[in-house]
Amino acid sequence: MYLPFLFLLYLFNLANVCSSQSVLTQGSSLFVEKNDHLLSPNRLYTAGFHQIGQNAYCFAIWFTQPMLDGKHTLVWIANRDEPVNGKRSKFSLEKTGNLVLTDASQRFWTSNTKSNSPLQLQLLDSGNLVVTHVHNQSYIWQSFSFPTDTILPNQPFPRDTVLTSSRSLTNFSSGFYKLYFDNDNVIRLLYNRDGIASVYWPRPWLLSWQAGRFTYNTTRFASLDSKGLFLSSDSFTFNTSDFGETLQRRLTLDVDGNLRVYTLSQKRWVVSWQALSTTCAIHGVCGPNSLCTYHPETGRTCGCMHGYKAKNRSDSSFGCVPTFDFNKDSENYDFIKLPFVEFYGFDSQWSTRSSFKECMKACLDDSDCKAFQFSFDQSFGSFVCYIKLLLYNGFYKGTPFNTYLKLPKSDVLSYTDQKVVNESKLDCSTSVIEIKRPYDENSTNGSLKFMLWFSIILGGIEVFCFLFFYYITKKPSPTTTQTYLAIATGFKRFTYDEIVKASRSFRDEIGRGGGGIVYKGVLADNRVVAIKRLHEAIQGEAEFLAEMSTIGRINHRNLIDTYGYCAEGKHRILVYEYMENGSLAENLLGANQLDWRKRFEIAIGVAKGLAYLHEECLEWVLHCDVKPHNILLDADYNAKVADFGLSKLFHQDSTQDSAFSRIRGTRGYMAPEWLFNLPITSKVDVYSYGMVVLEMITPQNRLTRDQATDYSEQKRLVSWIREKVHEASESLVETQIMEILDPVMEEEFEKIEMKNLLRVALKCVEEDKDARPTMSEVVKMLLDSDKEL
Ligand SMILES: *[C@@H]1O[C@H](CO)[C@@H](O)[C@H](O)[C@H]1NC(C)=O
Ligand SMILES: *[C@@H]1O[C@H](CO)[C@@H](O)[C@H](O)[C@H]1NC(C)=O
Ligand SMILES: *[C@@H]1O[C@H](CO)[C@@H](O)[C@H](O)[C@H]1NC(C)=O
Ligand SMILES: *[C@@H]1O[C@H](CO)[C@@H](O)[C@H](O)[C@H]1NC(C)=O
Ligand SMILES: *[C@@H]1O[C@H](CO)[C@@H](O)[C@H](O)[C@H]1NC(C)=O
Ligand SMILES: *[C@@H]1O[C@H](CO)[C@@H](O)[C@H](O)[C@H]1NC(C)=O
Numbered sequence: 001m002y003l004p005f006l007f008l009l010y011l012f013n014l015a016n017v018c019s020s021q022s023v024l025t026q027g028s029s030l031f032v033e034k035n036d037h038l039l040s041p042n043r044l045y046t047a048g049f050h051q052i053g054q055n056a057y058c059f060a061i062w063f064t065q066p067m068l069d070g071k072h073t074l075v076w077i078a079n080r081d082e083p084v085n086g087k088r089s090k091f092s093l094e095k096t097g098n099l100v101l102t103d104a105s106q107r108f109w110t111s112n113t114k115s116n117s118p119l120q121l122q123l124l125d126s127g128n129l130v131v132t133h134v135h136n137q138s139y140i141w142q143s144f145s146f147p148t149d150t151i152l153p154n155q156p157f158p159r160d161t162v163l164t165s166s167r168s169l170t171n172f173s174s175g176f177y178k179l180y181f182d183n184d185n186v187i188r189l190l191y192n193r194d195g196i197a198s199v200y201w202p203r204p205w206l207l208s209w210q211a212g213r214f215t216y217n218t219t220r221f222a223s224l225d226s227k228g229l230f231l232s233s234d235s236f237t238f239n240t241s242d243f244g245e246t247l248q249r250r251l252t253l254d255v256d257g258n259l260r261v262y263t264l265s266q267k268r269w270v271v272s273w274q275a276l277s278t279t280c281a282i283h284g285v286c287g288p289n290s291l292c293t294y295h296p297e298t299g300r301t302c303g304c305m306h307g308y309k310a311k312n313r314s315d316s317s318f319g320c321v322p323t324f325d326f327n328k329d330s331e332n333y334d335f336i337k338l339p340f341v342e343f344y345g346f347d348s349q350w351s352t353r354s355s356f357k358e359c360m361k362a363c364l365d366d367s368d369c370k371a372f373q374f375s376f377d378q379s380f381g382s383f384v385c386y387i388k389l390l391l392y393n394g395f396y397k398g399t400p401f402n403t404y405l406k407l408p409k410s411d412v413l414s415y416t417d418q419k420v421v422n423e424s425k426l427d428c429s430t431s432v433i434e435i436k437r438p439y440d441e442n443s444t445n446g447s448l449k450f451m452l453w454f455s456i457i458l459g460g461i462e463v464f465c466f467l468f469f470y471y472i473t474k475k476p477s478p479t480t481t482q483t484y485l486a487i488a489t490g491f492k493r494f495t496y497d498e499i500v501k502a503s504r505s506f507r508d509e510i511g512r513g514g515g516g517i518v519y520k521g522v523l524a525d526n527r528v529v530a531i532k533r534l535h536e537a538i539q540g541e542a543e544f545l546a547e548m549s550t551i552g553r554i555n556h557r558n559l560i561d562t563y564g565y566c567a568e569g570k571h572r573i574l575v576y577e578y579m580e581n582g583s584l585a586e587n588l589l590g591a592n593q594l595d596w597r598k599r600f601e602i603a604i605g606v607a608k609g610l611a612y613l614h615e616e617c618l619e620w621v622l623h624c625d626v627k628p629h630n631i632l633l634d635a636d637y638n639a640k641v642a643d644f645g646l647s648k649l650f651h652q653d654s655t656q657d658s659a660f661s662r663i664r665g666t667r668g669y670m671a672p673e674w675l676f677n678l679p680i681t682s683k684v685d686v687y688s689y690g691m692v693v694l695e696m697i698t699p700q701n702r703l704t705r706d707q708a709t710d711y712s713e714q715k716r717l718v719s720w721i722r723e724k725v726h727e728a729s730e731s732l733v734e735t736q737i738m739e740i741l742d743p744v745m746e747e748e749f750e751k752i753e754m755k756n757l758l759r760v761a762l763k764c765v766e767e768d769k770d771a772r773p774t775m776s777e778v779v780k781m782l783l784d785s786d787k788e789l
Pocket of ligand 5: 311312313314
């Protein structure tokens with residue numbers, strides 16, 4: 001009778017100790033080191049310090065539940081343009097009633113509020129962070145009045161508020177797109193960068209009433225309700241595609257300038273409405289002199305036109321610059337035709353009466369003319385000539401649009417292959433935000449140390465409680481516990497002593513690779529781990545730490561989970577999850593051979609992992625050494641790619657701008673680009689992937705590492721397989737295919753899937769890198785064969 005009661009009391013106490021608060025009282029603070037946060041009573045939202053870069057933090061509100069990739073979705077940021085230090089920063093409700101964010105003693109943000117009566121800071125169930133009077137609960141400040149790039153259901157969007165997009169997926173600073181009520185009471189989207197401003201929604205060529213907007217309601221108020229109905233006072237309204245109560249939604253002005261409503265579905269945000277369906281129609285996406293192309297599979301890419309080159313190769317929003325000088329005589333210029341292309345805006349003149357010849361001459365005579373557009377316009381019933389001063393907002397619009405680009409005659413002559421786009425590049429920013437604000441180390445006095453220890457102990461108790469409650473409230477599947485554990489403990493820097501202890505002085509060697517030797521170990525918290533000791537040739541600590549910060553943020557079920565690292569003296573060590581079934585290489589050679597289904601799943605898994613590395617735009621990572629030894633298998637034979645993000649660390653002897661100037665990779669899986677000194681792109685991994693898949697389905701003796709020592713051997717093998725597959729498809733019999741397949745799998749494989757896998761693998765090992773698919777295309781092709789069955 002009395003024991004359960006005690007137990008309950010114990011639980012209750014425990015809950016009190018570790019329950020996260022939703023209220024901060026006057027005169028107290030949330031500290032960055034302690035990971036202090038406020039939790040809304042319904043636990044949906046959390047407010048606290050969010051790490052946005054190396055040692056860089058913002059005070060933010062986010063959805064408590066992480067997404068599938070382990071990341072949190074931010075809904076509000078106090079100091080988006082000025083992150084604070086990871087040490088000695090705090091967010092306080094001062095005695096005077098002012099809310100301030102300080103870094104050491106410097107103020108970075110303040111609410112500018114003041115009151116003589118008692119106040120408190122509260123995070124409400126709606127996601128609104130409010131400063132209220134304790135007695136009557138009336139607000140004196142609320143985060144809902146100062147949105148960043150997101151509004152939540154029932155959050156008002158009144159006059160004079162603005163949503164501003166983030167700069168990029170990794171840089172939360174204010175970007176170039178805004179949502180606001182204009183002077184004519186219409187809600188609009190605007191692009192504004194370096195003095196170039198243009199409205200692109202509603203469609204700029206329509207008058208407001210043509211776009212269905214009402215310009216005379218001066219209320220200027222909009223909001224999204226909890227069912228998914230958006231209403232604006234200019235009579236613009238829509239329902240989300242999943243109209244209905246109880247779902248979690250957010251309306252966000254995205255990095256790419258599109259306004260979207262997202263609905264949470266199984267830890268993933270699904271778009272349930274968007275303002276523009278053609279993402280290339282968003283102004284400024286590619287910067288000046290650049291052409292936007294959209295492909296349903298690869299998304300949007302920006303390219304420079306013939307005669308132009310990228311201004312900044314790592315950030316396409318800077319656009320392109322001409323490779324020639326525009327100040328020559330008009331005789332020196334000619335034009336190339338860009339079919340179906342339109343550049344919106346910046347016409348110095350237009351006329352409905354000129355012929356093509358006259359239009360061309362007008363552009364030649366005007367030294368500021370960069371191009372002209374000559375297209376048939378139905379509403380005029382004639383051709384219209386536009387003279388373009390600047391080339392912005394360019395994209396393929398279809399008939400009848402045609403643009404004629406002005407170029408020096410020499411460049412027109414070199415325009416032979418009709419390739420409009422000279423170069424295309426990824427729209428990923430690879431920079432990491434880092435704060436190196438100096439502060440006085442010595443002032444870390446006794447009481448601070450005490451606080452630190454206290455918070456560590458408190459943190460420990462909290463983690464314990466968290467896990468404890470998690471266990472008693474849910475019956476977790478093993479994989480989710482893993483994720484939670486990883487999140488609770490985080491990506492860690494280990495000391496060398498810890499590593500020595502965990503690996504029992506590097507006793508249990510489990511593998512040996514190009515980068516170093518791998519040992520098995522057990523961490524203090526009993527996690528079994530793989531410990532990779534990198535060869536000492538590794539570069540300086542700064543590069544290593546930069547790579548670690550990249551690796552620490554990478555999180556995907558087909559990529560090995562890195563728990564932490566050690567950088568002490570000359571030691572460079574990585575700690576990652578231990579994989580029960582070892583590497584694919586061992587499994588292919590071992591006695592206990594993989595069946596067809598497992599091999600097919602492994603092929604898909606590896607493709608997904610690589611696609612994430614290449615194209616999720618989080619950070620552009622080339623693997624450069626894809627091979628069966630780097631593909632590890634967990635207890636359920638799920639494939640995880642290991643050793644990514646390290647390629648930059650070895651071989652840093654780059655002579656010029658290219659960080660990849662030396663041959664990398666392993667013979668037998670190496671793309672021809674390495675040998676012939678061609679530019680290295682993500683397609684080198686696609687090639688290696690193709691070789692791995694071929695190795696996986698053909699008998700082992702053919703493609704082991706020792707045999708395929710040189711490239712011609714590799715090539716001979718591929719062409720032999722290609723020939724057999726070709727013969728098989730010609731004669732419609734499968735015998736030729738059987739010849740190339742590993743007999744272990746015989747008779748158990750699905751023919752359609754097998755043929756598809758072979759076809760995809762052969763595409764991946766094309767000599768010409770442009771003929772190879774991207775990794776995300778590979779995933780799609782493999783999954784499609786799944787569906788056909
Ligand atoms: C709430 O109380 C404070 C002082 O205690 C007062 O200044 C404020 O006007 C009150 N607000 C409302 C809505 O009554
Ligand atoms: C103006 O918009 C507000 C808010 O949407 C609405 O309540 C009001 O009825 C509108 N007024 C007119 C005259 O349409
Ligand atoms: C949204 O859905 C509601 C309920 O079905 C309907 O009454 C309303 O007219 C719809 N509004 C729009 C803009 O489609
Ligand atoms: C294409 O781009 C490259 C690389 O930026 C540049 O060097 C080259 O001049 C451009 N070629 C032409 C014909 O514009
Ligand atoms: C290119 O852009 C990145 C990110 O904005 C920046 O860090 C880098 O300095 C730029 N490079 C050049 C050459 O302008
Ligand atoms: C983030 O964006 C801001 C604003 O464009 C820029 O000033 C800052 O340098 C960027 N940070 C990085 C690390 O690229």
